[in-house]
Amino acid sequence: MRPKLSLLSPDLIERIIDEGMQLLMDPGVRVHNEEALRLLEEAGAAVDRTTQVARIPEAIVRRALATAPPAFDLYSLDGEPVVHYGGDAVHFDPGSAGVAILDSATQTQRPPVTADFVRFIKLAEMLPQIDAQSTAMVCRDVPEEIGDLYRLYLVLSYSRKPIVTGAFRKDTFWVMRDLLAAVAGGEEALAARPIAIFDVCPSPPLLWSDLTCQNLIDCARSSIPAELVSMPLAGATAPVTLAGAVVQHTAECLSGVTICQLARPGAPIVWGGSPAAFDMREGTPPMGDVGTWMIDCAYAEVGKALNLPTHAYLGMSDAKVVDAQCGLESAGGTLLAALAGINMVSGAGMMDFESCLSYEKLVIDAEIIGMAKRLIAGIEAREDPIALTVMRRLGHRADYLAEPHTLRWFAKELYIASPVIDRGSLDSWERKGRKTAFDRARERAEQLVAAYRPAGLADDVRRELRRITVAAARGFGMDELPPLPEG
Amino acid sequence: MENDLLSLIKTTLIDGDPERTATLVQQALSEGLAPLAIVEQGLVPGMTVVGDRFASGEYFLPQLVIAARCMQAAMDILQPELLRRQEAVARAGTVVIGTVKGDIHEIGKNLVATMLSAAGFQVFDLGVNVPGEQFVEKVRETGAQILGLSALLTTTMTEQREVIAALEQAGLRDRVKVIIGGAPVNQRWAESIGADGYAEDAVGAVALARRLLGR
Ligand code: B12
Numbered sequence: 001m002r003p004k005l006s007l008l009s010p011d012l013i014e015r016i017i018d019e020g021m022q023l024l025m026d027p028g029v030r031v032h033n034e035e036a037l038r039l040l041e042e043a044g045a046a047v048d049r050t051t052q053v054a055r056i057p058e059a060i061v062r063r064a065l066a067t068a069p070p071a072f073d074l075y076s077l078d079g080e081p082v083v084h085y086g087g088d089a090v091h092f093d094p095g096s097a098g099v100a101i102l103d104s105a106t107q108t109q110r111p112p113v114t115a116d117f118v119r120f121i122k123l124a125e126m127l128p129q130i131d132a133q134s135t136a137m138v139c140r141d142v143p144e145e146i147g148d149l150y151r152l153y154l155v156l157s158y159s160r161k162p163i164v165t166g167a168f169r170k171d172t173f174w175v176m177r178d179l180l181a182a183v184a185g186g187e188e189a190l191a192a193r194p195i196a197i198f199d200v201c202p203s204p205p206l207l208w209s210d211l212t213c214q215n216l217i218d219c220a221r222s223s224i225p226a227e228l229v230s231m232p233l234a235g236a237t238a239p240v241t242l243a244g245a246v247v248q249h250t251a252e253c254l255s256g257v258t259i260c261q262l263a264r265p266g267a268p269i270v271w272g273g274s275p276a277a278f279d280m281r282e283g284t285p286p287m288g289d290v291g292t293w294m295i296d297c298a299y300a301e302v303g304k305a306l307n308l309p310t311h312a313y314l315g316m317s318d319a320k321v322v323d324a325q326c327g328l329e330s331a332g333g334t335l336l337a338a339l340a341g342i343n344m345v346s347g348a349g350m351m352d353f354e355s356c357l358s359y360e361k362l363v364i365d366a367e368i369i370g371m372a373k374r375l376i377a378g379i380e381a382r383e384d385p386i387a388l389t390v391m392r393r394l395g396h397r398a399d400y401l402a403e404p405h406t407l408r409w410f411a412k413e414l415y416i417a418s419p420v421i422d423r424g425s426l427d428s429w430e431r432k433g434r435k436t437a438f439d440r441a442r443e444r445a446e447q448l449v450a451a452y453r454p455a456g457l458a459d460d461v462r463r464e465l466r467r468i469t470v471a472a473a474r475g476f477g478m479d480e481l482p483p484l485p486e487g
Numbered sequence: 488m489e490n491d492l493l494s495l496i497k498t499t500l501i502d503g504d505p506e507r508t509a510t511l512v513q514q515a516l517s518e519g520l521a522p523l524a525i526v527e528q529g530l531v532p533g534m535t536v537v538g539d540r541f542a543s544g545e546y547f548l549p550q551l552v553i554a555a556r557c558m559q560a561a562m563d564i565l566q567p568e569l570l571r572r573q574e575a576v577a578r579a580g581t582v583v584i585g586t587v588k589g590d591i592h593e594i595g596k597n598l599v600a601t602m603l604s605a606a607g608f609q610v611f612d613l614g615v616n617v618p619g620e621q622f623v624e625k626v627r628e629t630g631a632q633i634l635g636l637s638a639l640l641t642t643t644m645t646e647q648r649e650v651i652a653a654l655e656q657a658g659l660r661d662r663v664k665v666i667i668g669g670a671p672v673n674q675r676w677a678e679s680i681g682a683d684g685y686a687e688d689a690v691g692a693v694a695l696a697r698r699l700l701g702r
Contacts, residue, residue: 099641099671111671144642168642203591235549236594280547283598283689355670 002088002378005339007298008246013305016243020250020302021058028055029206029255033213039262054255061254064261070307072225072268074132074162075193077183077455083132083162085197085225085270085309088341090376091131092334092369093164094124094362095316095350096199097151098137102351102358104442107321109356111140114482117151119449120349121158123359126448129366129373134346135165136357143476146469149175150481152196153469156183157462157484158455164227164346166199170214173198175472177222182464183457191223197270197344201229202252204237213259220260220267227270227311227344228256233285234295236278242294249273249299257308270344271303272311274354287316287353288329296333297340304341312337313354315347315365322360322438326351330361331368338372360441363448367417374415382409420444492520493529496561500533503553505560512561522568526576530561531607538605548598555601578609580700583625584635585613587646592639595669595689599635602689603696608633619646619653626654626663633696636682638669647672648680664699668692 008016028046031037031054041047043063046055071086083091100109101116117137124130135151142150148168155163156179167173176198177187184190200216202208208216219226230252232238234245253271260269277291278284286292296312303310314333319326330347337345348369349362383389383405390405400406420440422429429435435443457465466481473481492515499508515525537554540546569575582603586596593615600612611629613621626634634654638644647667654660664683667676677685684699686692 138641140641144645147641168640209591233594278548280549281544283548283594285594353670 002376003339004088004341005297005336006301007294008301012243013302016247016250016302017305019247020254021061023206023247023251024056024058024061024255026055027206028053029208029251030054031208031213031255031259032210033208033217035217036208036213036259036262039217039259043258043262056255056258061258064258065254065306065308067261067265068257068269068308069266071309072194074197074225075195076162077156077160077195077457079193081193083344085268085311085343087343088304089343090338090341090345090373091343092315092345092348093130093132093134094120094136095313095347095354095357096134096136096164097166098350098355098357100352100356101137102322102356102360104359104445107438109320109352112137112357113141114139114154115485117154118158118485120357120359120362121155122449122452123362123445124349125159125161125455126452127362127366129369130161130348130362132162132164132344133159135163136349139482141482142473143478145169145476146172146175146472146478148172149179149472150469152176152179153465154484156180156465157457160455162194163196164199164344165196167215168211170211170218172472173215173218175468177218177224178468179465180224182468183461187222194223194225194268197225197227197268199227199229199272200256201231201274202256204230204232204252205248206252206255208255208259216256216260217263220263220269223264223267225268225270226260227272228253229311229313230256230273230275230299231285232273232275232295234275234277234291235280236283236285238275240278242277242291242298245275245277245295246298246302249275249295250302253299253303269308270311271299271306271308272313272344273299274313274346275299284318285353286318287313287347287350288318288325288333290332293333293336296342297336300340300342309344310342311344311346312340312342313346314342315345315368316350316354317361318351318353320352320356322351322358322364322441326361327364327368327437330365334365334368334372335375338376341376359445360438363418363420363441363444364437367420370417371415382413418444490528492518493525496525496529497533497536500530500554500557500561501536503550503557505553505556508557509560509564512564516564516568522565522572523574523576525561525565530558534558534605551605552601555605558604577607579607579702580633580696581609581611581629581631582633582635582696583611583613583622583629583631584637585617585622586615586637586639587643587650588616588618589646590638590640590643591615592637592669595639596635596637598689599637599668599686599692602693603635606693606697608696619650622650623653623657623659626659627657631663632700634663634665635692636665636667638667638672641671644669644671644676647682651681664696666692666695666699 276285
C-alpha cells in the first residue's frame, strides 16, 4: 500500500475551489498583459482596461480545466521519459535561481560564477536520487540581462536530465526556447518530447505581471510545459489562515490554467507553487516551516482534485549553514512532499529561504530523498506466505545474513544510504577523524564531481548552443563568454 | 482630564485599533488639546511601547504594522491642523523609498518603510516598479535627505546604479543619501555603485538612516 498524506476533507476541497472560482469574479484578477487581457475578453471575461482587472466567469475556467492535460512526461536528453507529471508520481530537482553559493571551504555565501554552477550541475547529474536538473543559480560573471538563459546554456552543456527552468524577461524566453530546440532536434521535436519546463509566478494577491504572463502564453504557444508557481505568503500577501492561503493559491492557479489554455488548448500546465507561512517576528517567508509544508501539501490535494499535475517548492531550509536546522527542515518538507504525491518537488540543495545553494546540502538532501522514495514505495508482502517459509526453515537460529531470502530482498527492502550518513561505531568514527555530516558531504561531493563524465553532446550541437548564447551576450555588451570548465 | 484622553490614545495605539485612534484624536482636537501634545504625549509614547515590545519579542509584526497604521490615521487628521498653526512635529528625517523599475518585490521594502516611520521618519513610499525619474522627482519635491532603493533580482539591481546616475544628472546627488537593500545586494555592491549605505534588514536600515544623518 502506498502511504498517503491527506490534509483536506473532500468537503473542504470543494469549498476552497468554490471560493477560488468566486475570487476570479470578485475582485477578479489583475492582468498586466495586453495579450492575456484580449484572450480573456474574447472568451467572455469582463475586462476593465483602465484597472487591468479581468473578472473570469466559472464556465470559462471549467472549460480550461477540461482541456488541460492531466499528465505529460519530461524527457531526458537521451529521449527517455524520465519525469512523469501526473497521478501520484514523485520526482525531485534542486532549488532554482539562487543568488548565492555556500562556499565549501569557508562555509560563507558569495555570488556564484560559472565554475560554481557547472560544479553544481555535475553533482546533481551524479546523484541518482535527483531526477531533474534545475537552472539552480544565476552566475554573476555574465551580464545580468542574460542571467536566465546563460543558466540554461550551462545545464544543457553538462547534463542529460530534464530541466526545470524559467525566464526573467520576455525576450530571453525565445533564446531559451532556441537553446532547447537546438538540443532536442528542432521545435517540433521539442514540442513532442519536452526536455524542460518553465516556472511562471503570479504575484500575490491575484496579479499576473506582464513578464510572467507573457512567459506563460509563450510556453503554451510553443507547447513547452509551464509550472504555475503561486506563492501566497500567509499573513503578509495572503490570508493568515492556512485554508485561506490555499484559497488564494487556488484562485491564482485557476487564472493561470485559464490563460494558458486560452493561448493554446491542451498545452501542458502544472499546478505548483512556493507559498510560505510568513514569519511574524523576522518578516521572512520561511521555507522550512510546518505551516509552509501544510499549505503546499494542501494545495497539491486541490490540484489533484482538479485532475492536474502538481509541483511544490519543498525540502528547503532557512538555515545559513548546513547544520541541524538545515537537516530537520529539509527532511520534514521532503518526506511530506513524497507522502503528498507531488509530481515535482523543487528545493534540494537550497537554503537561506530561496537565496543560497550548497553542494553539501544537495548531497545530504539526496539521502533524504532516497529515504522519502523508499517510504512511499511502501510495505509489501513480497512473498506468500510473508515470512512463514523462511522463519520455519531457520527455526530459532539468527542466521539470516546467510539466507538466500536476505540476499534476494535486502537491496530492494532497505534503503542503502551513502557514507554521508554515519552508521559506523564510535571507534571507527573517531578513527576517521570525528567528521561531521558536513565534512562527509563535502568529501562525497568531491568524489562525485571527480567521477563525472562529459554529457556527450554532439560537437555541432555544442557549437550551436554557444553560438546562440554568445549572440545573446553580444546584445548586452559582452563579446566573449567565460570559458567553460572541463567536462 | 486631558491626560486621560492622551493616555487613552496611547493605549489604543498599543492595542492596535486605527479607527478608534482616529476617533479619539478627533475628540482630543475638538476638546481643544494641542496637536503637538497629542503627538508627543499620546502617539509617540504609544509607538515607543510597541517598538520596545517588538524588540523584546513580546509583539510580532502584525502588532507593529497596525500600530504604524494607527499613527498614520492619527497623523492624517493632525497634519492639516499642524500646518494651519505652522507647527511641525520633530521628525527624524524625510525618506523616499521604493522598489526599482522592473521589480515588484515589495515585502522587504514595506517593512523598511514601516520601521522607518515607526522610528519617526517621514516616509514617502513610491511602491514597486518605480522608474528612475519618479525617484528623482519625489526627492526634488520633498527635499528628502534619504532615498531608499530596494531590488530583489539580479536583473534589477543594476537599476539602483541607474537611479544614482539620474540623481547626478538632475544635480540632486549631493542633497540626498542613497541607501540600498534586497537579497542579491551587499555592501560591496553599494560601494561599487556609489551608494551611501547598505543594510541587510529593516532594523539595520533604521540604524543606517540615523547614522547617515548624524543622529
Ligand atoms: C516573495 C517572493 C516573490 C513574490 C513577491 C511578493 C511581493 N508582493 O513582494 C513574487 C511571487 C511576486 C515574486 C516574483 C518573482 N520572483 Co521572487 N522571491 C520572493 C522571495 C521568496 C522572498 C522575498 C521576500 O519578500 N523576502 C522577505 C523580505 C522581508 O526580505 P527582503 O525582501 O530581502 O527585504 C529585507 C532586506 O533585503 C532589506 N531590504 C529590502 N529592501 C531594502 C531597501 C533598503 C533601502 C534597505 C536599506 C534595505 C532593504 O530589509 C528587508 C527587511 O528585513 C525571494 C527569495 C529570497 N530569498 O529573497 C524570491 C526571489 C527574489 N524571486 C526571484 C525570482 C526569480 C522572481 C521572478 C522573476 C520569478 C518569475 N520567473 O516569475 C518574479 C519577478 C517578478 C518581478 N519582476 O519582480 C528570485 C531572484 C533570482 C535572481 N537571481 O534574481 C528569488 C531570489 C527566488 C529564487 N531563488 O528563485 N517573488
